Amino acid sequence: MTSPAPLSERIVELSDPADPRVADYTSLTDVSLRRKLEPERGLYLAESSKVLRRALDAGHRPRSFFMAEKWLDGLRDVLEAYDVPVYVGADEVLEQITGFHLHRGAMAAMHRPEPLPLESVLASTRRVAILEDIVDHTNVGAIFRSAAALDVDAVLVTPRCADPLYRRAVRVSMGTVFQVPWVRVEHWTADLQRVKDAGFLTAALALSDDAVTVDALAAEAPEKLALILGTEGQGLGAATLHHADRHVIIPMSHGVDSLNVAAASAVAFWETRPR
Structure with a gap:
């Protein structure tokens, strides 16, 4: 098993709210759209550091992380452990992407687990x-x-x-x-x-x-x-x-x-x- 790339190489600074790389995080306040989109893409979103950690502890796999820069240090152990992009931006940019102010900290787009029989x-x-x-x-x-x-x-x-x-x-x-x-x-x-x-x-x-x-x-x-x-x-x-x-x-x-x-x-x- 290869080691993750250094965190510094995986941090992506966001400046454009229309950046296609963060499509997983767009229009989060549109409930009807997200209810359809997330299962189709095989993803769900974990919101807040505590929830994010519980998802990872349960063995769920992240697709990417998404947060303001101020949350990086508190989640450094997690971010260094998974070889996925870490999208970071100013509060106003993140709000334009998601549709609301991220006051609960970080988010992660997660792969949905396989259905249980x-x-x-x-x-x-x-x-x-x-x-x-x-x-x-x-x-x-x-x-x-x-x-x-x-x-x-x-x-x-x-x-x-x-x-x-x-x-x-x-x-x-x-x-x-x-x-x-x-x-x-x-x-x-x-x-x-x-x-x-x-x-x-x-x-x-x-x-x-x-x-x-x-x-x-x-x-x-x-x-x-x-x-x-x-x-x-x-x-x-x-x-x-x-x-x-x-x-x-x-x-x-x-x-x-x-x-x-x-x-x-x-x-x-x-x-x-x-x-």
Whole structure:
């Protein structure tokens, strides 16, 4: 294995916001464009020094780094270890490229990891969260953070669910999307049967007449449990509710009937964690 070229030879000073070499970092505030562009290019963006380091610690490979000069020293160990370009520019140039002020430090364009096979993920897990059509990146990131903290072994996301590797989801998760294995299932709700066939009790968080409380579910002490979460507005689909083994509610007071899905996930993960 060859050693990386000296850092001084890989630093690229940016002066032109239209420089084609930094195409990975352009128009970051255009959510619709970036949602399409990043998977097509096989990349995602890690924003902030802490998130960037967590991505690298997880074994993900950088395509390039992007930052103001003042961040070079704090990341020198990382920058010297990877033989990729380091794009550096004045704040105003970087802002013209990205569309916003980089106040969180460095960014890195990362190669997306290879998708994980569903069967192998299910075979090695006891607690799984399934996110059905949750399109808000903030909620997805927050759910991953709770999953990492509360012993959820893996996350499955449905075809219409927001990308866990989108910049905002990664940032809100504080990089825990790199720690929790996840799979985007291709055939929902048919893949729910594959989860059940792997030995999981499937529990849908939903307001229904036959729902049990989350503490009652925990008392069943299922060896393998998959918790299914949907959006507050639409909730879970009819097919999902039909095929789930249990419907589950979180008991609440003062006439409140639901929580934000990220908050609800944390409660459910804690209550049903493996004992």
